[in-house]
Amino acid sequence: MLADSDTRWKWGSLTAKRLTGAAEGDGAAPDLRLDGYLLRGRATPTPRQLEEVGVRADSMREVTAIEFLNAVASGRDEEAPEAPDVIVLALVGGAVQAVLHGLARVFAGAARRPVVVTGYVGVVYEKLADGLLLRHGADVVLANSRQDAERFRAVYEGVGADASGVVEAALPFLGGEPYAPRDPYTVVFAAQPSVPEKRADRAYLLSRLIQHARRHPEREVLLKLRSKPGEHTTHIEELPYQKLVRGEEQPANFRLVYGHMGEVLDRTDLLVTVSSTAALESLHRRIPTAVLTDLGVREALGNHAFIGSGCLASWDQLDAGQSPEPDPDWVARQGVAADGAYETAFDAARERVAKLTGRARDGSLPPIQPYYTQVTAPGYLPGILARHHLGPDATPLPGAPAADRDPGPVRQAVRSAARGAYRHGVQRVAPVIRRMGEL
Numbered sequence: 001m002l003a004d005s006d007t008r009w010k011w012g013s014l015t016a017k018r019l020t021g022a023a024e025g026d027g028a029a030p031d032l033r034l035d036g037y038l039l040r041g042r043a044t045p046t047p048r049q050l051e052e053v054g055v056r057a058d059s060m061r062e063v064t065a066i067e068f069l070n071a072v073a074s075g076r077d078e079e080a081p082e083a084p085d086v087i088v089l090a091l092v093g094g095a096v097q098a099v100l101h102g103l104a105r106v107f108a109g110a111a112r113r114p115v116v117v118t119g120y121v122g123v124v125y126e127k128l129a130d131g132l133l134l135r136h137g138a139d140v141v142l143a144n145s146r147q148d149a150e151r152f153r154a155v156y157e158g159v160g161a162d163a164s165g166v167v168e169a170a171l172p173f174l175g176g177e178p179y180a181p182r183d184p185y186t187v188v189f190a191a192q193p194s195v196p197e198k199r200a201d202r203a204y205l206l207s208r209l210i211q212h213a214r215r216h217p218e219r220e221v222l223l224k225l226r227s228k229p230g231e232h233t234t235h236i237e238e239l240p241y242q243k244l245v246r247g248e249e250q251p252a253n254f255r256l257v258y259g260h261m262g263e264v265l266d267r268t269d270l271l272v273t274v275s276s277t278a279a280l281e282s283l284h285r286r287i288p289t290a291v292l293t294d295l296g297v298r299e300a301l302g303n304h305a306f307i308g309s310g311c312l313a314s315w316d317q318l319d320a321g322q323s324p325e326p327d328p329d330w331v332a333r334q335g336v337a338a339d340g341a342y343e344t345a346f347d348a349a350r351e352r353v354a355k356l357t358g359r360a361r362d363g364s365l366p367p368i369q370p371y372y373t374q375v376t377a378p379g380y381l382p383g384i385l386a387r388h389h390l391g392p393d394a395t396p397l398p399g400a401p402a403a404d405r406d407p408g409p410v411r412q413a414v415r416s417a418a419r420g421a422y423r424h425g426v427q428r429v430a431p432v433i434r435r436m437g438e439l
Contacts, residue, residue: 001036002068002099003090005043006053006226009036011121012090013055014172015142018346019086019117019353035084036060037068039095052260065095065388066396069102072114085357089118093127093134094384097372100137101385101394104368111363115139115356117349122171122277124148125305129155134384136161137370139356142169142349145335161371167352170335170345171277174284176262181269186220187212187318188268190261190278191241193226195302199239201295205274206244208294208315213254215319221254224264224278272318275302279311284336288323309334 001016003009013034020032036057038044044062045053063071072084087103089096096118107113118135119142132155135141143149149168156163189209196202206223213221223241242256257264261278265271271282272290282289290313291306298304306312310327335345359365372381374392382392389397 004039006045006049008090098388105394190273
């Protein structure tokens with residue numbers, strides 16, 4: 001499994017386990033071996049972030065795309081013991097496309113090749129066509145809901161691409177005990193690194209959360225944060241709430257918390273967010289869930305994806321004691337406890353992967369064939385491949401960049417600079433660190 005951030009590691013590793021039945025604890029995959037690879041880049045997770053996710057691999061390496069392709073190239077030999085049966089690509093769309101072309105080159109003419117699976121880590125509310133076509137070529141493109149499966153197939157069929165790889169499943173990290181009221185009543189705001197982006201908007205949300213704590217001293221009010229200062233996530237967080245909260249007088253019942261989202265939900269009575277995927281985790285458990293409308297219902301915020309959910313609410317309404325009631329039909333279409341049987345949500349995906357794995361072993365699995373080629377996208381594809389130091393034919397370009405030659409010192413310097421700058425309150429360090437990470 002190859003991932004490029006903490007959330008995608010969570011999605012990819014749990015997807016691998018769901019596809020084999022290992023996540024259900026039913027003993028369906030006693031011989032499962034999960035080899036984890038972290039794609040080196042801006043959002044490469046730290047050991048603490050990986051520990052927070054709570055899913056361990058049998059091995060783990062930090063690699064470039066070329067190093068990953070070299071690692072799996074040993075699978076060309078039919079009898080190679082280390083040959084993977086399935087590769088899960090938990091990456092941003094452009095990286096998926098680059099690795100797909102690299103795998104197509106590596107396994108061209110091989111006796112067998114691995115089955116390739118990819119998908120999305122949450123709600124798909126932007127860049128639908130772009131992201132999907134960059135993922136085309138994988139044997140399985142997982143859709144997290146019935147609604148997404150229909151949309152994905154429509155996009156592929158609309159451009160004349162094969163849509164047979166789209167398989168309806170669900171988010172792999174749903175689960176936990178059904179909701180039961182707790183004492184004290186606990187409100188959790190699930191923060192997002194880049195939604196909203198503006199300082200004024202983030203400061204407003206923080207202020208309203210603290211005001212809610214003051215209005216309801218009998219409640220515990222928690223601000224659930226994704227990362228600690230100096231760490232990065234899938235999305236860039238240039239204005240962390242840890243920095244914004246320093247200027248606020250905090251009531252005794254207000255706290256900042258980190259940790260596994262599932263463990264935080266174990267003590268949640270009301271989950272509040274702008275558009276975090278945590279809302280789906282909360283709805284799956286039947287925890288009262290509010291998607292904020294204070295900043296508008298807008299595509300830029302992603303909360304438009306919750307239109308029809310019954311969960312849209314403002315802080316004024318929540319302050320007054322309103323508890324949103326989700327629409328059951330909407331919830332079912334989002335793959336959240338669909339038909340009340342989440343345990344079967346991955347059955348179709350398991351069946352397809354098993355069938356394709358059998359074809360791979362007998363040599364009848366066709367080559368990887370992405371929609372984007374030098375014929376269909378000659379002005380787009382080369383740039384995507386070049387970002388991962390691959391040429392137009394997916395062969396490694398000459399002259400590896402410094403990060404490929406000796407990544408350790410560069411990566412350590414970037415992380416050290418980020419941690420130090422945040423500790424000393426440098427406000428404009430994030431753009432600088434991002435540029436350093438792109439060198």
